[in-house]
Amino acid sequence: MSQQCGNSRIAGCSFSVHPMTDQFVEYIKGSLKETDTSNVWMDTDEVTTTVRGEIEHVFDVTRAVFLRIAKTGVHTAFNATYSIGCPGDSAGDQYTGDIGEPANGLHEVKQHTSAKFSLYPMGGGDYMEVIYREIDRMKEKGIDVSAVHYATKLSGDVNDTFHGLEDVFRETERSGSSHTVMTVTMSANSPSQKEEQS
């Protein structure tokens, strides 16, 4: 089977969400059930959940799964690897029906998060200028940006953060990187953070 290219390149994300509570099963299952996944292929095993589809849908679904849990106030961690163009990837396991608009809403929800992300453009492309430009756009939205070991740290609103990350990922892909990977670690309602803010 030849690899798909161009507009039909499949994006995907392997992610996990961790509500730090005895009721973690109810939180995770509840959030996955409430999330509109009709535009993606999705599979959950005991380590991560994998979603595959168009970039906008992959980000919409992962944002919604995390935000539905975080907005309850429980301490929640989120870890994700977004990928597109992996040379070993197949054309299988993707949604092939009618593709609609991202349907998960929640854009009005205000929720603070601290995050670290790393971008690995592994297939060339003129991406450094792209990354700096997108990081500047995040700062304009009010997200605090700082450099840490092995990552860039972001602090701000969950929706703004996800949209910023989606833009970085999409624009890196557009810049010509044939294989782009982005890892994200996110935390909401952390007691460590509350101490810092108080």
Added chain:
Amino acid sequence: MSQQCGNSRIAGCSFSVHPMTDQFVEYIKGSLKETDTSNVWMDTDEVTTTVRGEIEHVFDVTRAVFLRIAKTGVHTAFNATYSIGCPGDSAGDQYTGDIGEPANGLHEVKQHTSAKFSLYPMGGGDYMEVIYREIDRMKEKGIDVSAVHYATKLSGDVNDTFHGLEDVFRETERSGSSHTVMTVTMSANSPSQKEEQS
């Protein structure tokens, strides 16, 4: 400041551990406190903990922090990005005292885990043969290995898994990759897994 090379290349890991319980703070703080970190530089913020030092110490510390929590039986997730040779890295924030042997023990603890790892050798090197060889060695130790989207899945003993991952990372570095990144997601005592095993 010029970058350090050769034997003094600094390895590091940005990681987080998630005990899925209301008592998560006690579990995390307790494990960090009990772990011997005298051979590494370590810093914890509200998103991740970062350790820096020699490869063997970085793996010893991260393994111990995870295993001390997992062996209590609580459902625990672990996420880590191991890195060496990052071009943007500095020579700072490393332990400069006497370097001893990895001191965290726990090698007799038997604990099952399911994990997914991805290797990103971003600085050349002849690594494909190395990866296949190291994966074969993991299989010989009794670890189940399978291909999943965006990662390789491992299922087996925690100590065997960490040692296998350390070998893959170290041998990829040795093969000539000037910048190597490895991401690991690990889960212990998952209720999903208990269902599968019963």
